[in-house]
Amino acid sequence: xxxxxxxxxxxxxxxxxxxxxxxxxxxxxxxxxxxxxxxxxxxxxxxxxxxxxxxxxxxxxxxxxxxxxxxxxxxxxxxxxxxxxxxxxxxxxxxxxxxxxxxxxxxxxxxxxxxxxxxxxxxxxxxxxxxxxxxxxxxxxxxxxxxxxxxxxxxxxxxxxxxxxxxxxxxxxxxxxxxxxxxxxxxxxxxxxxxxxxxxxxxxxxxxxxxxxxxxxxxxxxxxxxxxxxxxxxxxxxxxxxxxxxxxxxxxxxxxxxxxxxxxxxxxxxxxxxxxxxxxxxxxxxxxxxxxxxxxxxxxxxxxxxxxxxxxxxxxxxxxxxxxxxxxxxxxxxxxxxxxxxxxxxxxxxxxxxxxxxxxxxxxxxxxxxxxxxxxxxxxxxxxxxxxxxxxxxxxxxxxxxxxxxxxxxxxxxxxxxxxxxxxxxxxxxxxxxxxxxxxxxxxxxxxxxxxxxxxxxxxxx
Amino acid sequence: xxxxxxxxxxxxxxxxxxxxxxxxxxxxxxxxxxxxxxxxxxxxxxxxxxxxxxxxxxxxxxxxxxxxxxxxxxxxxxxxxxxxxxxxxxxxxxxxxxxxxxxxxxxxxxxxxxxxxxxxxxxxxxxxxxxxxxxxxxxxxxxxxxxxxxxxxxxxxxxxxxxxxxxxxxxxxxxxxxxxxxxxxxxxxxxxxxxxxxxxxxxxxxxxxxxxxxxxxxxxxxxxxxxxxxxxxxxxxxxxxxxxxxxxxxxxxxxxxxxxxxxxxxxxxxxxxxxxxxxxxxxxxxxxxxxxxxxxxxxxxxxxxxxxxxxxxxxxxxxxxxxxxxxxxxxxxxxxxxxxxxxxxxxxxxxxxxxxxxxxxxxxxxxxxxxxxxxxxxxxxxxxxxxxxxxxxxxxxxxxxxxxxxxxxxxxxxxxxxxxxxxxxxxxxxxxxxxxxxxxxxxxxxxxxxxxxxxxxxxxxxxxxx
Numbered sequence: 001x002x003x004x005x006x007x008x009x010x011x012x013x014x015x016x017x018x019x020x021x022x023x024x025x026x027x028x029x030x031x032x033x034x035x036x037x038x039x040x041x042x043x044x045x046x047x048x049x050x051x052x053x054x055x056x057x058x059x060x061x062x063x064x065x066x067x068x069x070x071x072x073x074x075x076x077x078x079x080x081x082x083x084x085x086x087x088x089x090x091x092x093x094x095x096x097x098x099x100x101x102x103x104x105x106x107x108x109x110x111x112x113x114x115x116x117x118x119x120x121x122x123x124x125x126x127x128x129x130x131x132x133x134x135x136x137x138x139x140x141x142x143x144x145x146x147x148x149x150x151x152x153x154x155x156x157x158x159x160x161x162x163x164x165x166x167x168x169x170x171x172x173x174x175x176x177x178x179x180x181x182x183x184x185x186x187x188x189x190x191x192x193x194x195x196x197x198x199x200x201x202x203x204x205x206x207x208x209x210x211x212x213x214x215x216x217x218x219x220x221x222x223x224x225x226x227x228x229x230x231x232x233x234x235x236x237x238x239x240x241x242x243x244x245x246x247x248x249x250x251x252x253x254x255x256x257x258x259x260x261x262x263x264x265x266x267x268x269x270x271x272x273x274x275x276x277x278x279x280x281x282x283x284x285x286x287x288x289x290x291x292x293x294x295x296x297x298x299x300x301x302x303x304x305x306x307x308x309x310x311x312x313x314x315x316x317x318x319x320x321x322x323x324x325x326x327x328x329x330x331x332x333x334x335x336x337x338x339x340x341x342x343x344x345x346x347x348x349x350x351x352x353x354x355x356x357x358x359x360x361x362x363x364x365x366x367x368x369x370x371x372x373x374x375x376x377x378x379x380x381x382x383x384x385x386x387x388x389x390x391x392x393x394x395x396x397x398x399x400x401x402x403x404x405x406x407x408x409x410x411x412x413x414x415x416x417x418x419x420x421x422x423x424x425x426x427x428x429x430x431x432x433x434x435x436x437x438x439x440x441x442x443x444x445x446x447x448x449x450x451x452x453x454x455x456x457x458x459x460x461x462x
Numbered sequence: 463x464x465x466x467x468x469x470x471x472x473x474x475x476x477x478x479x480x481x482x483x484x485x486x487x488x489x490x491x492x493x494x495x496x497x498x499x500x501x502x503x504x505x506x507x508x509x510x511x512x513x514x515x516x517x518x519x520x521x522x523x524x525x526x527x528x529x530x531x532x533x534x535x536x537x538x539x540x541x542x543x544x545x546x547x548x549x550x551x552x553x554x555x556x557x558x559x560x561x562x563x564x565x566x567x568x569x570x571x572x573x574x575x576x577x578x579x580x581x582x583x584x585x586x587x588x589x590x591x592x593x594x595x596x597x598x599x600x601x602x603x604x605x606x607x608x609x610x611x612x613x614x615x616x617x618x619x620x621x622x623x624x625x626x627x628x629x630x631x632x633x634x635x636x637x638x639x640x641x642x643x644x645x646x647x648x649x650x651x652x653x654x655x656x657x658x659x660x661x662x663x664x665x666x667x668x669x670x671x672x673x674x675x676x677x678x679x680x681x682x683x684x685x686x687x688x689x690x691x692x693x694x695x696x697x698x699x700x701x702x703x704x705x706x707x708x709x710x711x712x713x714x715x716x717x718x719x720x721x722x723x724x725x726x727x728x729x730x731x732x733x734x735x736x737x738x739x740x741x742x743x744x745x746x747x748x749x750x751x752x753x754x755x756x757x758x759x760x761x762x763x764x765x766x767x768x769x770x771x772x773x774x775x776x777x778x779x780x781x782x783x784x785x786x787x788x789x790x791x792x793x794x795x796x797x798x799x800x801x802x803x804x805x806x807x808x809x810x811x812x813x814x815x816x817x818x819x820x821x822x823x824x825x826x827x828x829x830x831x832x833x834x835x836x837x838x839x840x841x842x843x844x845x846x847x848x849x850x851x852x853x854x855x856x857x858x859x860x861x862x863x864x865x866x867x868x869x870x871x872x873x874x875x876x877x878x879x880x881x882x883x884x885x886x887x888x889x890x891x892x893x894x895x896x897x898x899x900x901x902x903x904x905x906x907x908x909x910x911x912x913x914x915x916x917x918x919x920x921x922x923x924x925x926x927x928x
Binding site: 094147160308341342379386 | 525571573575576577578579580625635638640641741742743775776783788814815852856859860861
């Protein structure tokens with residue numbers, strides 16, 4: 001336990017001295033095994049450095065929360081560091097740190113993930129601790145009360161005092177009526193204030209089990225050895241009967257929705273969300289790939305349309321962007337956003353963004369634009385191999401959302417096949433008012449902002 | 463945008479706007495370079511000079527078909543004057559917006575067409591450009607050709623400058639409303655006073671408004687000199703190709719007039735000052751600190767290891783333990799040293815609900831005083847060394863990280879053996895070293911404290927000596 005890693009020059013140097021054409025030049029194959037208890041283990045060897053990235057992904061995110069307990073998935077993620085029957089609160093991070101490692105975790109709408117980056121010899125420590133907290137979390141009321149305060153500070157920091165984050169939060173709550181993507185991952189403040197340790201316990205007991213999890217390991221490892229380690233540490237954890245997941249499907253949108261968010265800011269801001277198809281069948285679909293290409297043609301590089309036209313040429317925006325989030329367990333959206341230059345309104349910004357959409361519908365996109373994006377896709381495929389963490393994250397998210405790591409390559413191939421006509425077609429078909437929600441940030445002076453907190457009364461001097 | 467992901471913590475995420483305070487750099491990543499003795503080379507770094515006098519550092523890695531190249535100059539915001547604050551940043555930003563007969567759109571399109579990514583680097587001391595490209599000559603050669611033309615013949619088109627000035631002024635006004643930006647601006651003003659590190663790197667509304675094309679051209683000619691350039695090359699090229707690349711990137715650059723640019727001395731704080739700023743935000747943004755150390759300070763390693771224990775080690779550091787783990791007062795609470803050409807800042811930061819600001823400040827001050835008076839425990843030191851030494855492979859496990867080290871080693875003239883000496887330098891640190899180094903460099907009774915997010919403004923000055 002708790003190995004102290006002795007450094008020698010040798011192991012650090014080894015990877016850099018790999019001659020051209022050595023193993024690092026060709027990425028190793030990904031290997032997958034499912035244990036008897038349903039735990040999936042995905043391993044991608046990468047021998048560039050004596051390092052391993054170890055992740056445990058749970059297919060459980062804010063999308064699985066019920067009304068009244070929004071934010072519980074994320075609070076539970078925080079509590080996973082607060083002790084098990086045999087590991088004291090905070091001890092998890094201390095043990096990883098003592099082994100030279102770094103650890104953290106993340107929660108999204110679709111999943112919750114935990115990771116450590118370590119010397120490869122410390123992988124057993126990672127597995128031992130992760131397996132322990134998969135089954136033996138304590139959830140003490142004292143630790144819960146303190147950590148809940150931390151999460152509320154996180155909400156204030158990330159959302160309440162950030163104008164654009166507020167716009168995004170309120171936009172989603174307006175765009176969706178039924179689907180839980182309408183709730184913020186961090187939870188509504190009132191729900192956090194009333195969240196109990198029992199709520200958190202229920203969520204853990206229901207969802208944290210090997211058959212709802214995927215272990216992803218990228219690094220200087222041999223897959224068969226990782227599988228054996230996984231069996232050793234996770235193999236005895238019993239499978240759970242997971243609650244049924246209700247589809248909670250969003251009913252069709254029946255017309256344009258609008259909202260205004262009044263917060264302290266200097267400039268207006270517009271965020272537009274079109275409800276569009278997400279990826280369902282990676283081998284058969286074509287529309288999601290065309291929407292992805294559209295996003296890149298509009299704002300995927302410095303020469304893309306929105307920055308070129310609206311920011312550089314017409315001088316109507318200080319920034320403008322587009323993006324598509326087609327990879328998720330819930331509804332997908334295509335977003336347009338823009339901040340007008342001083343003296344121009346949100347309405348004008350919206351019209352400018354709409355004009356760019358209309359241009360794609362009327363005139364299509366050029367082969368040059370398409371090829372430019374494809375060149376970037378191809379280069380990015382190489383560049384991302386420089387980061388083991390990024391590779392692990394990609395694999396984990398694909399697997400956990402409900403696809404396969406194999407679909408990562410398929411996705412790239414499909415992007416390369418997208419035609420200009422397809423981009424135009426999805427724009428014409430989906431970027432329409434009936435499925436659109438438009439949010440305006442209406443800038444308020446600081447003095448006029450509501451005082452939302454208790455009296456501060458900060459005193460100083462000593 | 464849609465797929466919002468929350469992390470459990472932003473390690474040393476200081477919540478300061480990147481745009482406004484590009485001068486604050488994460489302390490750990492590349493910030494740790496110091497003197498040391500030669501040892502077996504763990505990174506085969508090659509170093510040489512171009513015919514024009516530029517310094518080159520190179521590591522080959524033929525394992526991935528990609529290349530990272532950067533060219534830096536001593537041309538950061540430290541070389542601005544108060545009257546022309548922001549000229550250094552604008553000069554750097556406009557390099558890519560028109561050069562050698564190419565318009566900004568030509569440049570952007572040409573890089574994008576080959577999948578290459580052009581980045582900028584800008585902080586107190588350094589300004590430069592970085593390029594990431596596939597190493598196949600079909601991409602690499604046009605990418606490097608563009609980079610060379612941008613460096614050699616930037617046009618600083620007047621129309622582009624006018625547009626960027628307007629954008630920057632909008633961004634400054636936006637930033638001036640935000641509590642984190644306000645806190646950072648106030649903090650640097652109070653810590654650095656008349657020193658150029660006090661200036662906001664992107665300038666002020668009036669200085670940006672007054673900027674002219676001549677200002678940019680003059681700054682470029684004075685500071686982007688071939689013989690002061692530092693070129694870092696990492697990736698899939700031969701030594702011979704790297705040599706040719708370095709020549710190509712410095713050909714035709716301005717020549718310096720000989721004298722190395724100097725930054726003014728930093729004057730230590732004479733007394734504590736606390737500035738509370740009214741703001742309706744739900745949280746108070748708190749920054750505490752003072753001038754710290756310059757790069758190459760012999761106390762660097764004791765301070766680095768000590769700060770790991772104090773507030774740099776993430777979840778296991780004292781400040782995080784006291785403020786977050788024990789009391790739930792903040793999501794992010796940290797401390798760091800940011801060594802620069804002349805003493806860069808020592809910073810403690812956190813954000814907490816307005817009515818808890820007093821408590822958070824009291825806890826932090828007590829934690830700092832205790833640490834400076836008594837130093838860490840032996841046990842804490844062992845744990846910190848285990849983490850830093852054991853984590854060393856992760857510092858150099860990618861081209862990007864190694865490239866960053868090359869750029870820093872080159873710019874600050876640190877020994878190329880820095881990386882192989884690193885572990886030894888950490889292991890040598892004792893509790894007594896840490897105590898002595900903190901006693902020398904951090905006086906808890908002479909700190910600047912800024913709190914933005916309160917009901918009313920307030921300034922308190924402590925007696926000059928205690």
